[in-house]
Amino acid sequence: MKKQDIPQDESNLKSANMTEVLYVTDENNNYSTANSIGWEAKKAALDESMALINERIQQAKEDVAQNKVSPIIYFMEFNKMDISVLASYMGMWQWTVKRHAKPKIFNKLSNSTLKKYADTFGIPVDELKNFDGK
Amino acid sequence: MQINFEHHQTAHCENGVASNLLLNRGLKLSEPMIFGIGSGLFFVYLPFLKVNFAPGFSYRPMPGAIFSKAAKRLGIKIKRQKFSNPQEAQAALEKNLEQNIPTGLQVGVFNLTYFPEEYKFHFNAHNLVVYGKENGKFLISDPVMDFATSLSESELEKVRYAKGALAPKGHMYFPTHVPEKVNLEEAIKKGIKDTCKNMLAPVPIIGVKAMRWVAKSIPKWAEKKGTKVTNHYLGQLIRMQEEIGTGGGGFRFIYGAFLQEAAVILKNDELKELSKEITTIGDLWRDFAVDIARVYKNRNSKSNIYNELSKSMLHIADLEEAFYKKLRKAI
Numbered sequence: 299m300k301k302q303d304i305p306q307d308e309s310n311l312k313s314a315n316m317t318e319v320l321y322v323t324d325e326n327n328n329y330s331t332a333n334s335i336g337w338e339a340k341k342a343a344l345d346e347s348m349a350l351i352n353e354r355i356q357q358a359k360e361d362v363a364q365n366k367v368s369p370i371i372y373f374m375e376f377n378k379m380d381i382s383v384l385a386s387y388m389g390m391w392q393w394t395v396k397r398h399a400k401p402k403i404f405n406k407l408s409n410s411t412l413k414k415y416a417d418t419f420g421i422p423v424d425e426l427k428n429f430d431g432k
Numbered sequence: 433m434q435i436n437f438e439h440h441q442t443a444h445c446e447n448g449v450a451s452n453l454l455l456n457r458g459l460k461l462s463e464p465m466i467f468g469i470g471s472g473l474f475f476v477y478l479p480f481l482k483v484n485f486a487p488g489f490s491y492r493p494m495p496g497a498i499f500s501k502a503a504k505r506l507g508i509k510i511k512r513q514k515f516s517n518p519q520e521a522q523a524a525l526e527k528n529l530e531q532n533i534p535t536g537l538q539v540g541v542f543n544l545t546y547f548p549e550e551y552k553f554h555f556n557a558h559n560l561v562v563y564g565k566e567n568g569k570f571l572i573s574d575p576v577m578d579f580a581t582s583l584s585e586s587e588l589e590k591v592r593y594a595k596g597a598l599a600p601k602g603h604m605y606f607p608t609h610v611p612e613k614v615n616l617e618e619a620i621k622k623g624i625k626d627t628c629k630n631m632l633a634p635v636p637i638i639g640v641k642a643m644r645w646v647a648k649s650i651p652k653w654a655e656k657k658g659t660k661v662t663n664h665y666l667g668q669l670i671r672m673q674e675e676i677g678t679g680g681g682g683f684r685f686i687y688g689a690f691l692q693e694a695a696v697i698l699k700n701d702e703l704k705e706l707s708k709e710i711t712t713i714g715d716l717w718r719d720f721a722v723d724i725a726r727v728y729k730n731r732n733s734k735s736n737i738y739n740e741l742s743k744s745m746l747h748i749a750d751l752e753e754a755f756y757k758k759l760r761k762a763i
Contacts, residue, residue: 299685299715314548317578319443321464321685327708329464329689331443333578339718342725343670344550347484350664378542380485383554386595 299323301332309336310344351378362431368404369429370395373419387418434564437534439573439580443682444492445559447472448575449536450499452561454508456534457610465616468690469623470502473683474630477642479649483597484553486668489646491683493630495538495557495598499605501626505619509609514601518589521602525562525570528606534563534573538603540594546574546581556598562588620694621763628760631752640753647745654738662738666724673721684714702762709755716748 301322311317317333324330358372374384381399385392397403398411409423416423437456442448447463450470454461467473471493478488492498496512503510515521528535540556541547564571569582583591592602631639646669653662673682688711695703723744727737 299711299718310548310550312548314546315578316548316576318576319441320682321443321689323688323711327711329685329692329707333441339721339725340670342728343667343721346664346667346728347671348550350485378484378553380482383596386599 300325301330304332304334305337306334307336307338307341309338309341311336351375359431362429364431365401368399368401369426369431370404370415371399372429372431373415373421373426377419384418388414433529434566434571435529435532435534437561437563437573440575441578442575443686444472445575446492446495446498447686449559449561450502452573452575453534453536453607454610457607459506459508459610459614462689462693464686464690465693466502467498467683467686468627468694469505469619470498470500471623471626471630472498473627473687475639475642477637477646479637479645481597484668486665489669489672491672495559496603496605499536501623502619503607505622506614506616507611508607508614510605511608512603512605514603516601518593518602521592521604522585522589525604526565528604529562529565533606534561536561536605537592538600538605539591540596540600541591542594543587543590544574545583545587546577554594554596556594556596556600616697620698624694624759624763628756631756632760640749640756643749643752644746647742647749650742650745651738663728666727666741670721670724673717682714684710684717688714698763700762702758706755706759706762709758713748713751713755716744716751720744720748 299320299322301324304320304322312335317335319331320334321329322332355372355375358367358375361367362369362372370384374380379387381392381395385395388395398407398415412423412426416426419426435456438452440448440452440455442451442463444463444467447466447470450466451461451463454466474491474493476488476490476493478490481488499510502508513524515524525535525537537560538556539558539560540554541558542552542554544552544558560572560574562570563573563580566582569584570588572581572583574581592600594600633639633641635641636645650662650666653665688707691703691707691710695701695707720741723741727741
């Protein structure tokens with residue numbers, strides 16, 4: 299990439315006051331570095347990814363409201379996790395977490411298990427217990 | 433307590449940490465040099481491993497591989513430690529700081545407070561340097577940041593004990609021996625040979641062959657999984673290509689800079705020409721990303737768009753194959 303072609307498209311980096319370093323060439327093909335505030339193509343990919351996550355969070359919320367899944371699924375999605383990541387944070391098998399995702403099983407969980415989930419999600423136990431998706 | 437440590441922003445975290453740590457020990461090597469000697473250029477496709485609901489693509493080797501390989505080839509010794517107990521991990525880090533040893537850490541990015549929201553996901557192979565502790569906060573040199581930052585004890589513990597794939601388990605590392613004179617020529621040659629070997633490997637999930645597999649899969653995804661899923665997979669391909677620090681296009685440019693430096697050290701003009709060639713390939717990777725981004729915008733775009741993307745990626749794979757073959761011969 300030529301130095302003059304560096305994209306300077308305002309992006310997500312701005313919120314953190316960041317730029318990124320790129321290796322670019324000058325008119326004699328010699329390399330040096332330059333900073334960019336962002337690039338449209340990459341922003342599009344990140345936006346798509348965020349949109350997908352938000353869609354999943356919304357879906358999880360509706361599923362909790364309809365009593366299809368337990369609040370664990372909502373907070374899992376909210377924290378951009380999937381079952382395997384959540385299971386490793388909880389130190390449990392994936393099938394155990396999947397069981398806890400069923401509203402019936404969730405309602406019977408011990409306080410210590412609920413506390414562990416709540417800590418993993420960084421929320422108070424009550425918020426986890428009382429989340430109804432409505 | 434603060435160690436005299438220079439923060440330099442780099443394009444990729446692992447090269448950056450390596451380059452900054454070595455500079456602190458008096459060995460000045462540029463980011464591209466570390467990247468080239470450590471054989472950082474790579475491609476792997478793991479179709480069955482799902483990351484963020486898309487197959488695993490990576491333009492980089494396993495975390496730690498670049499620095500380990502570079503160190504081995506330069507005669508540098510690195511000490512690496514993992515801890516099952518977070519308190520022990522913090523104590524060991526603090527002990528290092530007391531002994532004036534800036535220390536590299538592998539961390540997860542999800543809880544990195546200073547990152548923009550869009551970059552926080554469960555990815556555990558980021559690298560940074562801790563170079564001091566002041567007022568209860570660790571001083572952090574994160575090579576992809578413009579400036580040095582800091583993290584509290586609990587914030588640092590969270591990122592050192594992130595869970596999931598490639599969990600860092602408190603992984604810390606630092607050079608224990610840096611030779612006074614390094615044999616750059618030999619190290620460069622070894623690095624180049626290894627890169628060519630990997631990228632031309634006769635294995636379907638690695639190197640040029642893996643790129644072709646991905647390329648051929650694009651139209652199949654569209655047919656079997658529909659537009660939405662395919663676009664998400666392609667998005668993953670761009671994010672992996674152009675994430676802060678990592679990058680397919682970006683990596684080709686770092687390699688171009690490496691070959692340019694190597695041409696001078698090895699007095700080999702052919703490498704200079706090859707530097708131009710990989711730069712052109714890097715530009716094509718970027719064009720490829722732009723084409724993918726365009727697919728998002730025109731959702732009702734014509735159906736052969738996925739075939740065209742597939743063709744462009746196959747074309748890049750052909751050019752790369754020719755490039756590594758020439759490079760292998762050139763040294």
